[in-house]
Structures are given as C-alpha cells and as structure tokens.
Amino acid sequence: xxxxxxxxxxxxxxxxxxxxxxxxxxxxxxxxxxxxxxxxxxxxxxxxxxxxxxxxxxxxxxxxxxxxxxxxxxxxxxxxxxxxxxxxxxxxxxxxxxxxxxxxxxxxxxxxxxxxxxxxxxxxxxxxxxxxxxxxxxxxxxxxxxxxxxxxxxxxxxxxxxxxxxxxxxxxxxxxxxxxxxxxxxxxxxxxxxxxxxxxxxxxxxxxxxxxxxxxxxxxxxxxxxxxxxxxxxxxxxxxxxxxxxxxxxxxxxxxxxxxx
Amino acid sequence: xxxxxxxxxxxxxxxxxxxxxxxxxxxxxxxxxxxxxxxxxxxxxxxxxxxxxxxxxxxxxxxxxxxxxxxxxxxxxxxxxxxxxxxxxxxxxxxxxxxxxxxxxxxxxxxxxxxxxxxxxxxxxxxxxxxxxxxxxxxxxxxxxxxxxxxxxxxxxxxxxxxxxxxxxxxxxxxxxxxxxxxxxxxxxxxxxxxxxxxxxxxxxxxxxxxxxxxxxxxxxxxxxxxxxxxxxxxxxxxxxxxxxxxxxxxxxxxxxxxxxxxxxxxxxxxxxxxxxxxxxxxxxxxxxxxxxxxxxxxxxxxxxxxxxxxxxxxxxxxxxxxxxxxxxxxxxxxxxxxxxxxxxxxxxxxxxxxxxxxxxxx
Numbered sequence: 355x356x357x358x359x360x361x362x363x364x365x366x367x368x369x370x371x372x373x374x375x376x377x378x379x380x381x382x383x384x385x386x387x388x389x390x391x392x393x394x395x396x397x398x399x400x401x402x403x404x405x406x407x408x409x410x411x412x413x414x415x416x417x418x419x420x421x422x423x424x425x426x427x428x429x430x431x432x433x434x435x436x437x438x439x440x441x442x443x444x445x446x447x448x449x450x451x452x453x454x455x456x457x458x459x460x461x462x463x464x465x466x467x468x469x470x471x472x473x474x475x476x477x478x479x480x481x482x483x484x485x486x487x488x489x490x491x492x493x494x495x496x497x498x499x500x501x502x503x504x505x506x507x508x509x510x511x512x513x514x515x516x517x518x519x520x521x522x523x524x525x526x527x528x529x530x531x532x533x534x535x536x537x538x539x540x541x542x543x544x545x546x547x548x549x550x551x552x553x554x555x556x557x558x559x560x561x562x563x564x565x566x567x568x569x570x571x572x573x574x575x576x577x578x579x580x581x582x583x584x585x586x587x588x589x590x591x592x593x594x595x596x597x598x599x600x601x602x603x604x605x606x607x608x609x610x611x612x613x614x615x
Numbered sequence: 616x617x618x619x620x621x622x623x624x625x626x627x628x629x630x631x632x633x634x635x636x637x638x639x640x641x642x643x644x645x646x647x648x649x650x651x652x653x654x655x656x657x658x659x660x661x662x663x664x665x666x667x668x669x670x671x672x673x674x675x676x677x678x679x680x681x682x683x684x685x686x687x688x689x690x691x692x693x694x695x696x697x698x699x700x701x702x703x704x705x706x707x708x709x710x711x712x713x714x715x716x717x718x719x720x721x722x723x724x725x726x727x728x729x730x731x732x733x734x735x736x737x738x739x740x741x742x743x744x745x746x747x748x749x750x751x752x753x754x755x756x757x758x759x760x761x762x763x764x765x766x767x768x769x770x771x772x773x774x775x776x777x778x779x780x781x782x783x784x785x786x787x788x789x790x791x792x793x794x795x796x797x798x799x800x801x802x803x804x805x806x807x808x809x810x811x812x813x814x815x816x817x818x819x820x821x822x823x824x825x826x827x828x829x830x831x832x833x834x835x836x837x838x839x840x841x842x843x844x845x846x847x848x849x850x851x852x853x854x855x856x857x858x859x860x861x862x863x864x865x866x867x868x869x870x871x872x873x874x875x876x877x878x879x880x881x882x883x884x885x886x887x888x889x890x891x892x893x894x895x896x897x898x899x900x901x902x903x904x905x906x907x908x909x910x911x912x913x914x915x916x917x918x919x920x921x922x923x924x925x926x927x928x929x930x931x932x933x934x935x936x937x938x939x940x941x942x943x944x945x946x947x948x949x950x951x952x953x954x955x956x957x958x959x960x961x962x963x964x965x966x967x968x969x970x971x972x973x974x975x976x977x978x
Contacts, residue, residue, distance in 0.1 A: 402874060428876030435874075441720075441866040443921020452864050456876030460861050508875070 355380045355544035356401065356431075356512050361410040363400055370396045372569045373410065378544045380511065383535050385555040386548040387579075388565035389589050394548040397565070398516045401546060403427045414512065428456035432505035434515040437497035440490050446500050447485040450475055453507025475506035478541075479533060495526030502533065513537065515547040519554060527551070531558040552606040556580055557598070564588055580604040637919050641932030648939035649702065653694040655943055657951065660686050660694075692837070699841045700900060701942045701956075702935040705907055707848045707897035709934020712908020713915070713927055714855045714890040717862045718883060722913070722971060723797050726894040727905035730772055730804030731765050735891075735898040737807040738764020744814055758847050761895035768803055769887055775799035794972075808903075844900040851893030852931060858886060859923040866921065904938070904957045906964020911937055913971065 356378040363371040371393045378384045386394045399405050401412050403419035411418040414430050422430075432453070440449075453475065454468040476482040479499045484492065489500055498518055505513055515534065519527040531547075535558050538545045549555045555562055555576065562579040564572040566588040572579045585593045585606060592609040650662035660668075664682050668690055671678040708726055715724040715731075726732040742760030776799040855862075861882055865872045869879045897904075912930045919925055938956070941963075945956040 404870065404873060424873055424878050425876035428874060431874075433871075433874040435868075435871055441921065443866070443916065443926075444863070448863075448922065449867075452867070452875060455861070455864055458860070460877075460882065461857060463860075504875075 355414065356546065357413050358397075358401065359410050359413065361397075361400060361412060362408045363396060363405060364408050369408075370568050371400065372567075374565075374568075374570050375410075376563050376570060376573055378512070378546050380544045381538055381542045382560040383538045383545045383547060383558060385559035385562045386546065386565060387550075387552055387555050387562055388571075392565040392588075393568040394565055395516055396568075398433070398514050398546065398548050402431055402433045402514055425456040425459065428508060428510065430510050431512045431514060432508040432510040434498075434501050434505045434513065434518055436517055436520055437494055437501055438521065440497055442488065442490040444489050445486050446481060446489050446492070446503075447472065447476070449489045449500055450481075450503045450507050453504040456508060471509060472503075472507045475503040478506055478537075479503040493526075494521045495523070495529065498522060498526070498530050499533065502530070502537075506537070511542075512544045512546070515545070517548050517550055520550060527554060534558065552580060552585070556603045556605065557601075576604055580606055637925065637929055638932070641929050641936070644936035645702065645932055645939070648936045648943075649698055652698045652701065652939045652943050653690060655946060656689070656694060658686070658689055660690065665690065696838045696841055698939065699838075700844065701938050703841065703844055703848055704897045704901040704904065705911075705934040705936070705938025705941075706852065706931040707844075707893045707934075708904060708907040708938070709911035710852045710855055710927060710931040711890040711893040711897075712934075713912035713923070713930040714862070714886060714893075715908070716912055717866065717923055717926075718886050718890065719796060720866065720868075721796055723794075723909070723968070725906065725909035726890075726897075727804075727903065728797050728909060728968070729769075729800035730802070730807060731768050731800070731891060731894055732898050732903045732905070733804035733807040733811070734768025734771075735761040735765040735895040736903050737811050738762070738767070738895070739899045740811050740814055744818065758843070758896045758899040761899040762847075762892050764807070765891035765895040765898075766888070768807065769891055772796065772799045772803050775803065840900045844896045847896035848893055851889045851891075851896065852927075854885065854889035855893070856927050856931075858882070858889075859927050862886065862923045862927075866923075902955075902957065904960055906960045906968065907934055907938055907941075909971070910964055910967050913967075 358374055358376050361371055361374045362369065374393075374397065376384070386397060388394055396405070400407060401419070403412065403422060406420050411420075413419060419427055419431065451464060451468065451472045454464060454472065457468070458464065473482070473485075476485055479502050481496065481499050481503055484496060484500070489497065492500065502513075502515075502518070513534075518530050518534070522530060531554055534545055534547060537543045538560070547559070549559075557576075559576060561574060562572075562576050563570060564579050564584055571588055572581075572584045580595055582593055582595050585595070589608075594607045594609065595604045596607065597603070598605045647662075650665045654660040654662045654665045660682075664686065667678055668682060668687055670676045671680065672687065672691070712725045715726065715729060716722060718724070719729075726735075739757045739761040741764070742757050773796075776796040861872075861877055864875055864877055865879070865882065867875075872879050872882075894908075911934045912926060915926055915929045915933060919929060938960070941959040942956050945954045945959045948954055948959075
C-alpha cells in the first residue's frame with residue numbers, strides 16, 4: 355500500500371534518514387521504534403508527503419506522494435498528530451467533520467454524506483457521546499481518539515500516527531492502540547505508527563521497524579526485532595527481553611543499574 | 616448522544632435556529648447606532664425621526680412628513696454619508712482583525728498593532744505626495760497605494776517576527792509567537808508613521824489637508840468616499856467570509872491543515888491579500904484607527920465561540936456598531952469640537968490590550 359524506497363532525507367546538510375526501505379501493507383500495523391533523534395517523526399512527516407526526499411521516494415500505488423496536490427494526498431493518507439494544544443471554539447463533531455476537507459476544497463459545504471461519514475468515524479472510535487463537547491476541554495485520551503476519528507473521516511486507506519500515546523496514561527495508551535490495531539485488522543487500513551514505548555509496540559504491532567541514526571536497523575515481527583542484541587546496539591543501554599506472562603509477546607526491560615553510566 | 620448528530624439536515628436546521636439570535640443582535644446594534652449617529656450634530660434630530668425619514672425616503676413608505684425639510688437635506692447629504700463611512704470602516708477593521716488573528720493564530724494581531732494600518736497610511740500618503748491621478752482605470756488610486764503599503768508591511772513584519780523568534784530559539788514552530796509579531800509590528804508601524812509625519816511636515820497646501828483626514832477621521836464629506844471604499848471593503852470582506860471554513864481548519868496549525876488537504880501557503884496568501892485590502896481601504900478613507908480590530912473579534916469570540924463562519928460576520932456587524940458609537944462619543948465629548956475617533960478607540964482599547972496581553976502570556 356505505502357512503499358518507502360531507499361528514502362534519503364536531510365535537514366540542510368544534516369542527513370536524517372539514510373536509504374530507508376520498507377513498506378506497509380493494507381490490514382497491518384507497522385510500528386516505528388528507535389531512540390530519540392533516530393528519525394521516527396521525520397519518517398512519518400516524509401511518509402505524509404510534507405518533506406521532499408533528497409533521493410528515493412515514498413509512494414502509494416506507484417506514485418510519489420510529495421508530487422501530489424494536497425487534497426489528493428489527504429484522500430490517500432490521513433495523519434493523526436499528537437493531541438497537544440487543540441484550538442478552542444470547536445466541538446468534537448466540528449473537528450471530526452474537518453476530516454472531510456480534502457473533499458470540499460476552499461469553498462465547498464459539507465453534504466449529508468460528509469455528516470454521515472463524520473458520524474460513523476465518531477461511532478468507530480467510541481466518541482459519539484462526546485460529539486457536542488468542545489474539543490479543547492477533553493482529556494488527552496479523548497482528544498487522541500477524536501483526532502483518530504478525524505483521520506477516519508478522511509476515508510484514506512493509509513493512516514499515519516506520530517507517537518499517539520505520548521501524553522496518555524496506561525489505560526488510554528492500551529485503548530488507543532487497540533483501536534488502531536482494530537482499524538488495521540478489521541477495517542483494512544495500512545497503519546504506520548511511531549511509538550516510544552517498546553512494550554506497547556510489542557503488544558500491538560504486527561511488524562516493527564527499528565530505526566537508529568536515520569537508518570533501518572531491523573525489520574520484522576516483534577519477536578524478531580526486539581532482541582537484546584538489536585536493542586542494546588540501537589539504544590546504547592543493556593536490555594533484557596523476557597516473554598510477557600500472559601501472551602508471550604516480548605517484554606523489554608532496560609538494565610537500570612548500567613543505564614546510569 | 617444528542618439527536619442533532621443523527622442526521623445532517625436536522626442538525627443544521629437546529630443550529631440555524633440557535634444561531635439566528637447573535638445576528639439579530641448584531642443587526643439591531645448596527646441599526647440603533649446608525650440612528651443615533653445620524654441624529655447627533657449641530658442640528659439634533661431625534662433617532663425616531665431619523666428612522667421615519669429613512670423609511671419615508673429610502674423605502675418610499677407613505678408617512679406624513681411632519682419634520683422640517685432641512686432635516687432631510689442634513690441627513691442625506693451630510694450625516695448619512697459620514698455614518699455610512701464610519702460603519703464601513705468599523706466593519707472593515709473588525710473583519711480584517713478577526714482574519715489576521717486567525718491567520719497568524721495570534722490573539723493580539725490587529726491591523727493597528729501589527730503596523731499594517733500605518734503601512735497602509737504611508738502607502739496612501741506616498742500616492743498623494745506624488746500627485747498621482749485620483750483615479751486610474753476607474754479605480755481610486757489612494758486605496759491602491761494603501762493596499763500596496765499594507766502588503767509590504769505584512770511581508771516585512773512577518774519576516775522580522777520569524778527572524779526574532781528564531782534568534783530566541785523558538786524555531787519554526789514559534790515563528791509567529793504572540794509577542795514577537797507585535798514587537799515587529801510596533802517597530803515597523805512606528806517607522807511608517809515617522810515617514811508619514813516627515814512627509815506631512817515638508818508638504819504644503821492640498822496635501823497637508825489630505826493628511827489631516829489620514830491621521831484623524833471622517834472629515835471628508837459626501838457620498839464620494841463611501842462609494843470609493845465600498846467595492847474594496849466589500850470584496851475583501853466577501854473573500855474572508857467565503858474562506859471561513861478553511862480558516863477554521865487552519866486553527867489546528869499549518870501542518871495539520873496541510874495533512875487535511877489544504878494548500879496552506881496559497882490559502883495564507885489569499886487571506887493576507889483580502890484582509891490587507893480591507894484594512895487598506897478603511898485606512899485610505901478614514902485614517903488610522905486602532906484597537907477596533909482587536910477588541911471586537913475578541914468579545915465576539917468570548918460570547919459566541921471561535922468558529923470563523925460565525926465569528927467573521929458577527930465581528931463585521933459589531934465592528935460597524937462599535938465604531939459608530941465611538942464616533943458619536945468623539946463628536947459629543949468636546950462638542951462643538953470633534954475629537955479624532957482614534958482617541959476614543961485607544962482610550963478603551965489600550966487597557967483592553969494590556970488585559971489580553973496578560974491573559975495570553977503562557978503560565
């Protein structure tokens with residue numbers, strides 16, 4: 355669905371991504387992990403078409419995304435940002451309805467179909483009962499679900515999320531990611547999600563891409579990627595990996611005593 | 616779950632009914648302010664009689680003319696042109712102020728504080744100083760000069776603000792940080808005002824009189840200025856109202872707006888052009904009047920929320936009403952002498968600005 359082919363990208367003279375190749379299929383969740391500055395957010399922005407690659411390309415169905423007009427891009431790729439600093443003055447419903455922007459242009463008005471799609475997105479994310487509340491007044495977890503609903507209203511086959519659990523508590527982290535996994539497995543979206551928390555990635559991703567220094571260091575199932583060798587090398591701290599007591603997914607534990615050095 | 620979400624049509628019908636009242640308040644306020652504004656002067660005409668004369672002559676209603684005939688002359692050739700120009704100016708300033716605030720996502724942006732009004736003033740001034748023909752291809756040249764002055768100022772202020780924020784380490788995200796934009800605006804505005812003052816002092820005769828209105832108010836008479844300002848202000852405000860929905864999307868930040876499929880650079884350019892055209896026309900015909908564009912959109916936002924589809928038209932209506940009231944005050948406080956209306960708006964607006972500055976400072 356989404357193909358990233360030997361993508362190289364630089365901010366000025368500083369290379370941020372080096373010859374990165376990976377692809378996300380419809381119906382799967384691919385998690386991007388890696389230490390701070392590894393290029394996770396940059397890869398998400400490049401995949402969304404906002405950044406022009408120095409070489410290589412991000413393409414959907416064979417067409418490079420940065421060459422598309424913004425509205426064409428937004429019909430193919432929905433981006434869910436971190437829920438920080440949402441503006442006042444808009445209800446949840448109005449916010450989700452803005453997901454229909456790529457179909458309306460500058461001067462269009464929402465049709466009944468747009469209202470229906472926004473409502474369906476609210477239902478899908480269990481936020482329908484929040485519809486008339488001001489979006490700025492919601493909790494972080496609720497806002498994150500509303501932003502996912504806005505992405506769904508875009509009706510794009512590809513969903514990109516940049517650290518959607520960064521400001522959430524334990525319950526909402528799990529809730530948000532199980533919704534994201536559902537959207538891939540049930541609704542068939544291709545999902546690329548940058549995650550900080552390795553254990554959440556292990557639990558909710560189908561595949562994991564480990565980035566370090568802007569390059570792809572490992573790519574595969576959680577069990578294949580989350581190995582002590584891979585993680586110690588990428589994060590520069592000794593780690594242990596044990597199976598999760600309930601479902602056996604890898605559980606990553608840094609060695610606290612050694613990490614302080 | 617509220618029933619209104621169930622179907623789009625019932626929802627918009629419900630909202631339509633709920634949203635009618637702010638517009639009624641706005642239209643009512645403009646109407647009342649208009650009647651009082653037109654009634655006050657050396658010859659005082661009761662507002663009710665103003666209304667009756669307007670209904671009789673404007674809508675040709677069969678009313679017995681029990682008022683002196685001179686009242687009609689006074690109203691139609693002196694009072695109403697001025698009232699109309701004041702209302703247009705207030706509408707233009709509040710509408711463009713609301714647009715600038717949304718565009719820069721900065722609660723303090725306003726045609727005056729960002730220096731755009733002063734830049735427009737200088738542009739108008741230069742056109743007059745060079746004795747360009749008053750009209751060119753049927754367009755009044757003074758507002759065109761003001762428009763160019765406003766655009767140059769916007770470009771300058773935005774770049775200065777961006778530079779200042781980057782120096783301060785805020786990076787691109789903080790490029791429009793609340794105070795740097797205003798600091799850059801005040802500096803550029805002061806410079807433009809200084810050049811204007813200089814040109815004024817070394818000028819003589821005709822130009823000196825022309826500048827008096829630029830700095831001070833609505834002394835120009837007749838329907839001429841109203842007819843000249845109307846197309847520019849109408850076009851500018853029309854474009855802003857038409858783009859209220861994308862302006863809403865922009866409130867979520869430029870990056871999100873791009874992700875939602877808007878060509879943000881082009882949108883910003885069109886919004887800046889429309890807001891600057893509106894400001895420029897107001898300045899070219901009414902001088903530099905501060906704080907209306909700051910106060911009115913804020914009050915509207917506090918009372919009726921931040922949706923630009925509501926905010927813009929309501930700001931335009933209430934801007935007209937507020938400036939009409941300020942103009943009445945300007946004419947009565949030292950009557951028969953007239954205080955520049957900018958003095959009145961600054962007396963109310965400067966404390967408001969300080970309150971807002973304090974509120975918008977990050978905790």
